Amino acid sequence: MNPKGSSVLHNRSFLRLWIARIFSTSAFQMLSVAIGWQMYALTDSAFQLGLVGLAQFLPMLLLTLPAGQTADRYDRRTIVYLCQLMESVVVLLLVLGSLQGWLGSLHLLVAAAILGACRTFEGPASAALVPDIVDREQLPKAAAWSASAMQTAMIVGPSLGGVLVVWGTAAAYIASLAALLISTVLIFFVKTVHFVKKLDAVNMDTFLSGLKFVFARKIILGTISLDLFAVLLGGATALLPIFAEDILKTGSLGLGLLRSAPAVGAILVSLILTRYSVEKSIGKTLFASLVVFALATILFGVSHSFWLSLFALFLIGASDVVSVVIRSTLVQVNTPQEMQGRVNAVNSLFIGTSNQLGEFESGTMAGLVGAVPATVIGGLGTLVITVMWMYWLFPVLRTQKTYMAEKG
Template identity: 60%
Template structure:
């Protein structure tokens, strides 16, 4: 890969890992200060609300301004917030309100950074290797999910100041690497700021069946297949393992995803993209059902590895389709819509799994969720035949 992509990839690892570390530290410190579960829930809400409220704005910004500079400013701002958390903790004025404000600002930065970073990627590599580039980018995210929480937990056990200090340094380095990225300037037709231009991303997605099917498929498939939200119950009540087992179970999907993304990076898919996409969703659903019925930790870990691996196959194909089927001048807005759908599916998927488990039991809820993913895949094959039949990334 080109040096610019290497800078992009390393920057993404540092930024995502820092976010995971800060999430652990902020959540733990909030609960230590308040001993209030509602305050802990508000931290997640403070990070999630900006993504929803800013979706149309961030997409428009990513299409009007230099995406590289947007990502840079977000990373530097996140680094400044981490530094303020460090200073506040040392000075003794860091409390509930300050933590919530920090979480909201970080959430707003992530809302801008995600779509801008995704829209930036196709400008860094030739179209012929976009699939490999997305696979490598996905591997960065998965590596961050594995390293970030564990590193954050270890550093927090030494002292929260260590988490905030390391995150500050990592985010500043990430920003420095981002601003070093060099790319050919693309000529984009800038639309005047209006309600029509703000909504044009949603309109574009609606008018293109392949993209609509791709984005909505993620929303409903992940919404129903969110068994990972129930891992603490499986670890304690079904598999009868301790915190160490829960840690292994939380890590297993990310490890499976990381391994598969590396395989994809070296052996990209050449044909049958549509059938492979739906096949991966079927494997995801079956693995979820196997996990639901398992009473053996090893079988459960293998099922979770398969869940992570099959999810990455789906992610790489869907991301590649969205990136290559969207004109550069629309990528920011379309990626903003995509980010909203992904974020919503993850959040609502955990909520749905918890509610259904409370009503009918943990095992039936997880099993029905896996079955629901397969049903959604079959339904989408019928509703979006163009997506089912697609053979190459260049097909419309």
């Protein structure tokens, strides 16, 4: 327990969890780069490359509800620890297979599926672990620090993975294994301080209880569904290769800078939020950030200037992280301790679906009408969703002044 007003990083368990997330997420990002690179090198097939993403997504789709149950039944720290141990074993086999030359496309798909399954169980347990080790009044700053960890990993992981595969995929796998082992050790020393109630026997009612809880509370349903539809329509980053090559004419170097710009904006703002967290007019700030996100998406779509495009992407990342921190804090604060795993599992499913389908939607729309119209339409769609949620479907979100929902 921390003295009131002290930094959340003074909590040693949270600090360990925060550092562990940087290492584990960076490892997963490196693995995604390395597995995709090796799959394409082995098969020279875009279809096989797409199967890697599908192999990671299907376990999440199938196992999300069981993962939530598990996170509310058993010690969450132990779940994260065991998942990362299993991931380390898979990566060790990838190292050996690469060095010894017996790794094939089927092995890579199986490895991607197992890693996806482990991450499905690890995600809700890791998210639900934060309220187990941090006092409720510190959750907004904890969410901001968590966002900074994720964004740091989103920059470091793919960049490091791309550099390491130059020396061979085994080098990227070894680095991923080292990062996972460091994370596993850190998680082992995390200590929880809040009691978690154990669930009754498994039945259909308890199995679906996470979904029932979310749909019975407008503040949580509005928050989670807002993420689903806003991200689904505003996925401009999926089209960055087209913009870099055909519109901005920047080549691979420009693509790298364009990919980094949203994460840079997100890291900068998340670090600001760790010191000056949003505590008042929560709802208005949430929707304002979404309006900025939508307008920045439109600006990026119509821009033919590389520097203006970088600025627009910076705004996309900066505004998105404000929305992410507010939404994740709203969900955690308004969810009972014993329901954290199941609700975070539903949240993970919505987020994962929006990311996967968002890329598919952006790519499909770009194929039909072109990258620029697709991006502008996506930004306009996000504006429409924002207005609908504000004034029609979930006005309770707009009037929300604090993180705790008003009773009655």
